[in-house]
Amino acid sequence: MINFRKEIADIISQYVEGMEPAEIEQLVEVPADTSHGDYAFPCFRLAKLLRKAPPLIAAELAEKISGAPLFEKVEAVNAFLNMFISKEFFTRSVLEEAMAAGDGYGRSDEGAGKTVIVEFSSPNIAKPFHIGHIRTTVIGNALYKLFDFLGYKVIRMNHLGDYGTQFGKIIAAYRRWGNREEVEANPISTLLALYVRFHEEEKNDPALTEEAREAFAALERGEKAEKDLWQWIRDESLKEFKRVYDMMDIDFDDWSGESFYTDKMPAVIEELKEKGLLKESQGAQIVDLEPYGLTPAIITKSDGTSIYLTRDLASAIYRKNTYDFDKSIYVVASQQDLHFKQLFKVLELMGYEWAKDCVHVNFGMVSLPEGTLSTRKGRVVFLEDVLKTAVSKTREIVTEKGVNADLIDETSKVVGIGAVMFNELSSGRIKDYVFDWDEILNFDGETGPYVQYTHARCASVLRNAAEKFGDTVDAKTAENADLSPVLTPAAYELSKLIYAFPAAVKDAADKYEPSIVTRHTVKVAQAFNKFYHDEHILVDDGTERRAKLLLTSAAMQTIKNGLGLLGIKAPERM
Ligand code: ARG
Secondary structure, three states: OHHHHHHHHHHHHOOOOOOHHHHHHHHOOOOOOHHHOOOEEEEEOHHHHHHHHHHHHHHHHHHHHOOOOOOOEEEEEEEEEEEEOOHHHHHHHHHHHHHHHHHHHOOOOOOOOOOOEEEEOOOOOOOOOOOHHHHHHHHHHHHHHHHHHHEEEEEEOOEEEOOOOOOHHHHHHHHHOOHHHHHHHHHHHHHHHHHHHHHHHHHHHHHHHHHHHHHHHHHHHOOOOHHHHHHHHHHHHHHHHHHHHHHOOOOOOOOOHHHHHHHHHHHHHHHHHHHOOOOEEEOOEEEEOOHHHOOOOOEEEEOOOOOOHHHHHHHHHHHHHHHOOOOOEEEHHHHHHHHHHHHHHHEEEEEEEHHEHHHHEEOEEEEOEEEOOEOOEEEEEEEEHHHHOOOOOOOHHHHHHHHOOOHHHHHHHHHHHHHHHHHOOOOEEEEEEEEOHHHHOOOOOOOOHHHHHHHHHHHHHHHHHHHHHHOOOHHHHOOOOOOOHHHHHHHHHHHHHHHHHHHHHHHHHHHOOOOOHOOOOOOOHHHHHHHHHHHHOOOOOOOHHHHHHHEEEHHHHHHHHOOOOOOOOOOOOO
């Protein structure tokens, strides 16, 4: 996108000998008060160079540069050169660029040659993939899309919770009460019921606890019977998870999961020992993190079994060795803040300078109006059910709105699932929030349906223009069109938002905050709707119509790219 400060510096530098354009560019500022122009240039630094008083320099420069097509007007006010960018020039450059870049509008190559790992979703095998997992899944997917758009090579990792003592419990419970057909018919809910029953019956049956402990120990030793059972449970669970990922069009490059690191842990423990970091504490092996204000990192428990953190250490090192990342991102709830502080600190103490490239992207909790969730008590809301409900609720709404019968299936799917995903990406990720159907599916709110609907509205305007007038617009049209009809306040506001889209994309990636793109996309949609309501687009005057169609088309492209970065489809009809 055109860099106005640079353009301005190039123009000024033609009249200032002895100062490089780059240096001038540094001095160009954006006045806080817009009545002082879009940009201002203070002339103090030129006084010595030109041996003139700054106000005189400002006055002379104003006269010289004011004819440039970039400016609407240039004023000298004391030592300042106040520059007002030409709306026509601005609009043309925005429309040209958005139209020419198309699906790539907002893209950059800042990440060329760099690798980012985004670990996200990472549900636990044999446990429900529930509403609590939605945030990591949707935020992680958006971060993947953002970094990909900025030219990074991105590896999507799903660090499945497919290991740990709970598998001992599930195996023990399955052996007591389970049967294969039931699990295969309904893997997660059957396994969940077994897990819940285990916790109930364990209270009065200590033998059960012992069976679970033994089953896990056998699994750790790699005994065939336990390993086979575990593998089967993993496969069945994954089938169910993948069904949900497919509904959201989400995929991963690496599904390793925690179990993958079992045989890589002894080396890590050995390394910790060699580096003098391990300490014994009540039979457990720990790394003391007290000097850093953190509770100790437990590496092995007193019964010798390994734990979550140890697997994460092995995994972090594996990620570095395998992918040589420039950045390794973990999209995990803020309940695990301490865990990641410990993890990154231990890596740093091990001497891995890349520990600084590991980032915990945390987020707040989702709750339901009816209360919080608990896997142990079996009170869960499955993500799959939420998505299905979204689709059926949307079906009701669009049927009532009179959507074309042959579009109802597709629209309910795209809009319903899009609405849930959009909602997850709407507010800053750190905020806790309550899941509210009415808000999510409100076609007039700052929602997915509203933005998708606006996109479809743009598409429909363009279709009508083609049918009625044979008009089509592209980057070439933007180069030559008379743009005076789209310099009105509503139109100009929209152009400014289109212009700001690439910066929003970059900002979102820099802050690991997809909601910046969400909010910007909403603003573009709102600005388009204002323009659409304030002004008639399909007027008889061809010049005016084409200018307005150009703006419509650029707005539509920006909305589409924004939704795409959030992992949401942009329907052309609905
Ligand atoms: N499976 C874990 C859970 O559901 C999340 C894993 C997070 N990632 C990690 N590398 N520790 O709580």
